[in-house]
Amino acid sequence: MNNILVMGATGKVGRHVVARLRELGRPVRAVSRSSPARFDWADRSTWQPALAEVDTVYLNVWGVVGVVDPAEFTALAVRSGVRRIVALSGRGDDGENYLLDTPYGPWAQAVADGERAARDSGVEWTIVRPCWFAQTFEEDPKLSEVRDGEVAIPVGEGTVPFVDATDIAAVAVAALTEDGHQHQVYELSGPRAMTFAEAVAEIARATGREIKHLPVGMSEYVQRLIDRGYDRDSAEMQAGPFQWLHRGKTGFLSDGVLRATGREPRDFADYAQRTAATGVWSAW
Ligand SMILES: NC(=O)c1ccc[n+]([C@@H]2O[C@H](COP(=O)([O-])OP(=O)(O)OC[C@H]3O[C@@H](n4cnc5c(N)ncnc54)[C@H](OP(=O)(O)O)[C@@H]3O)[C@@H](O)[C@H]2O)c1
Numbered sequence: 001m002n003n004i005l006v007m008g009a010t011g012k013v014g015r016h017v018v019a020r021l022r023e024l025g026r027p028v029r030a031v032s033r034s035s036p037a038r039f040d041w042a043d044r045s046t047w048q049p050a051l052a053e054v055d056t057v058y059l060n061v062w063g064v065v066g067v068v069d070p071a072e073f074t075a076l077a078v079r080s081g082v083r084r085i086v087a088l089s090g091r092g093d094d095g096e097n098y099l100l101d102t103p104y105g106p107w108a109q110a111v112a113d114g115e116r117a118a119r120d121s122g123v124e125w126t127i128v129r130p131c132w133f134a135q136t137f138e139e140d141p142k143l144s145e146v147r148d149g150e151v152a153i154p155v156g157e158g159t160v161p162f163v164d165a166t167d168i169a170a171v172a173v174a175a176l177t178e179d180g181h182q183h184q185v186y187e188l189s190g191p192r193a194m195t196f197a198e199a200v201a202e203i204a205r206a207t208g209r210e211i212k213h214l215p216v217g218m219s220e221y222v223q224r225l226i227d228r229g230y231d232r233d234s235a236e237m238q239a240g241p242f243q244w245l246h247r248g249k250t251g252f253l254s255d256g257v258l259r260a261t262g263r264e265p266r267d268f269a270d271y272a273q274r275t276a277a278t279g280v281w282s283a284w
Contacts, residue, residue, distance in 0.1 A: 008060030016169030061114035104240025186256030
């Protein structure tokens with residue numbers, strides 16, 4: 001069996017893709033800038049070694065912004081013998097590009113470019129297009145806010161059906177290892193559209209800690225991120241997706257987890273209980 005190349009292998013989704021493929025006994029080459037097999041979008045000398053004896057690629061374009069068109073990499077991959085590409089995309093990073101008119105625009109464009117590179121590659125492709133990850137609450141800035149007991153929310157009553165990264169990974173692994181997923185676009189969400197305030201309440205319930213949500217305006221949100229050490233550009237980039245939530249564009253459910261895996265997606269409460277047990281949200 002040839003290797004399956006997993007890009008962004010240390011990321012919120014990639015690490016679960018790697019774990020599941022290894023459970024299945026599939027040979028995996030797990031790469032990122034910090035992995036033993038190093039891959040860096042900004043360093044072309046790392047591309048060919050990553051692709052050696054690989055026939056299937058999990059494509060994560062995080063890191064291409066301002067660096068390269070991912071189509072250059074997929075063309076090299078196909079010349080090297082790759083026959084299947086499964087691309088991680090995102091709701092709002094797709095063809096409609098509704099995040100493009102926010103400060104998140106360059107990242108949305110990069111992800112749309114990744115979708116296009118997979119579709120135009122000439123080999124089997126699958127697009128995995130999740131909405132907002134539940135795991136957002138495990139990394140900064142939301143992780144620090146949860147630990148501090150006060151989570152700033154600039155979205156009013158806007159809702160999002162958070163999807164669990166383990167479900168995203170399950171869809172990706174199905175597409176990487178099974179037939180029948182070729183030329184499919186899997187739109188993924190969790191089973192329940194909820195406000196950020198409801199999500200924070202679930203985390204409070206699961207951890208048994210008092211965690212408040214603090215409604216703020218968009219400019220106050222950006223300022224709070226700057227106060228936490230972000231530069232203005234990064235703070236505005238972080239706030240970009242919230243602008244669309246604020247406009248009520250993100251609350252719809254999608255059936256991709258069921259279509260790809262045959263089972264329903266996990267609820268946010270399940271995610272919160274599981275994650276509370278790891279201690280990641282404990283006080284400093
Ligand atoms: N977060 C959300 O709610 C959400 C929702 C929908 C879609 N998405 C999409 O999900 C993707 C991110 O997913 P994720 O779970 O992998 O994110 P992540 O947890 O932020 O991980 C990013 C991965 O990319 C690697 N990386 C960063 N810069 C790199 C570079 N220059 N070259 C090679 N690898 C690099 C990182 O590892 P190293 O630092 O070791 O290189 C890491 O493994 C984005 O495309 C985003 O559009 C996210």
